[in-house]
Amino acid sequence: MASAGHSSELQSVVALVKTLTNAQLKDILRSEGLAVSGRITFKDSPFYTILEQLTPTVECKIREQTRDNVELKVVLTPTVASRLQADPNLRVMVYCAADSGLNQYTKSDIAFPHQVELKANLDEVKANLKGLKNKPGTTRPADVTNYIRKKPGYPNHIVMTYALTQKRFFVLVNLVQRHPIEDLVLELKRRKTITKEQVLREMKNRAEDSDIVATSTVMSLKCPLSTLRIEVPCRTVICTHNQCFDASSFLQLQEQAPTWSCPVCSKATSYESLQVDQYVDDILHSTSPDVEQVIIEPDGKWSSPKEDEFKGAGGVTPATEDEDELIEIKEPGIVHVKQESLSASGLSLERTPAQSREPSATSSAARLSTNKRSAAQVIDLTGSDDEGDLSPVRPAKRLATNAPHRAYARPAFRNSFSSGLVNGGNLSFTNQANSESPRQIGGYDA
Numbered sequence: 001m002a003s004a005g006h007s008s009e010l011q012s013v014v015a016l017v018k019t020l021t022n023a024q025l026k027d028i029l030r031s032e033g034l035a036v037s038g039r040i041t042f043k044d045s046p047f048y049t050i051l052e053q054l055t056p057t058v059e060c061k062i063r064e065q066t067r068d069n070v071e072l073k074v075v076l077t078p079t080v081a082s083r084l085q086a087d088p089n090l091r092v093m094v095y096c097a098a099d100s101g102l103n104q105y106t107k108s109d110i111a112f113p114h115q116v117e118l119k120a121n122l123d124e125v126k127a128n129l130k131g132l133k134n135k136p137g138t139t140r141p142a143d144v145t146n147y148i149r150k151k152p153g154y155p156n157h158i159v160m161t162y163a164l165t166q167k168r169f170f171v172l173v174n175l176v177q178r179h180p181i182e183d184l185v186l187e188l189k190r191r192k193t194i195t196k197e198q199v200l201r202e203m204k205n206r207a208e209d210s211d212i213v214a215t216s217t218v219m220s221l222k223c224p225l226s227t228l229r230i231e232v233p234c235r236t237v238i239c240t241h242n243q244c245f246d247a248s249s250f251l252q253l254q255e256q257a258p259t260w261s262c263p264v265c266s267k268a269t270s271y272e273s274l275q276v277d278q279y280v281d282d283i284l285h286s287t288s289p290d291v292e293q294v295i296i297e298p299d300g301k302w303s304s305p306k307e308d309e310f311k312g313a314g315g316v317t318p319a320t321e322d323e324d325e326l327i328e329i330k331e332p333g334i335v336h337v338k339q340e341s342l343s344a345s346g347l348s349l350e351r352t353p354a355q356s357r358e359p360s361a362t363s364s365a366a367r368l369s370t371n372k373r374s375a376a377q378v379i380d381l382t383g384s385d386d387e388g389d390l391s392p393v394r395p396a397k398r399l400a401t402n403a404p405h406r407a408y409a410r411p412a413f414r415n416s417f418s419s420g421l422v423n424g425g426n427l428s429f430t431n432q433a434n435s436e437s438p439r440q441i442g443g444y445d446a
Helices: 002-018 022-031 078-086 181-190 196-207 247-256 278-286 359-367
Strands: 048-053 058-060 063-075 090-098 115-120 155-165 169-178 217-220 233-236 274-276 293-296
Touching: 048 090, 058 063, 058 155, 063 169, 078 090, 090 155, 155 169, 181 247, 181 274, 196 278, 233 247, 233 278, 247 274
Parallel strands: none
Antiparallel strands: 048 169, 058 169, 063 155, 090 169, 115 155, 217 293, 233 274
16 A cells, blocks of 8 residues: 555656746756756866866856856865865866757867856956867866865855857866876876887888888977977877977967867877877987987988088188287277378378267277288377366367368367366378368367
8 A cells, every 4th residue: 555655646746747847947956956957077188187076067048149147156065175275286167068969978178158257256267268269179177276265164156257158058166186287297208108119110111112212301309389499209109200399388288278289290189199209309318408400311310410501600700810900999098190100191190089089080090900011000099198078079070182281270179177278289180192171160170
């Protein structure tokens, strides 16, 4: 009798449930703290391992012309709270996936609505939730660990606001274990590698192929991603090229935007298919850090490019035997060109201290010096004892070259900071070949 009564009661409940709508069923599940939709599973990632789901899965309804928001409440247990405080690689992350219409056993890509805003305890979460355009699966989960209070029993409120969606989304919060890139690189080194013997065998087989003309090639030792010298060379076994990329640089890029494609040939790859190339690793350890490429022969032998091929690339000028005949002016002074040094050209010059500070003074004096000069051609760069600072500095006077030979006297030029005359007060321009009429410059006849 009892069994018959229980069966009759069960049938009545089933009949009642069948009369309920989807909205009513979801309200019952929410009131009991149960998941509204089926369990969402995400594709595996080498950077995170999901340990525990901290909130129920919440549905984001279609909102083609309006906006809406969903709320997730994270309440940490004493065990989880203490673990979060002790382990910096234990993280609280928001996961989201679009409704693809597949069954619950299909693993989903992480995907957020196109227009979305995420807040945790009223603080805006700074995270890139869009990923790469037209490339599903290039989005990371949103890390909210630093925004929540790690206290047992404290209700942490996470609100996601979204708009203009044409499909449903499902969002939840997971407790995950983060795997640092350094640990992933160490794991790459420990597991199966592409041995040096295997690479040489493959190169030998290609060289012996009659349909392939084997020639020497240049292999770069720089990572195509970071453009820096490779530290841990890796590539995938499905790639036919020998060009490697740096493991750390590649994993850093995948953590930010997980495309999982080879940076050399763009073939699809994964963390499990990456292997360290011991042949390239041997070359890296056998060359100096400044070597950026090597020449690979068809039989696998390699050599560094000749050093003389790169000489002159920096524009270095070879030293000459006249390098010691440079003119150096250690301090402002008067440049005197003695008469006997210009006896061959018949040119007599005497400059004032103001003119000696002009750039043309040094260059003019330097042009008077030749590689093979006589002992009488001496340039005296010693300043006089009574020189001083002049203000204002006047431009150098143009040398007269067209008028008949004659000398012009010029009024004394006084130093603005002293009452005495500079260098005797007179400056003469004498050309034994030609001269021109004086011209007025600053009130003085030149």
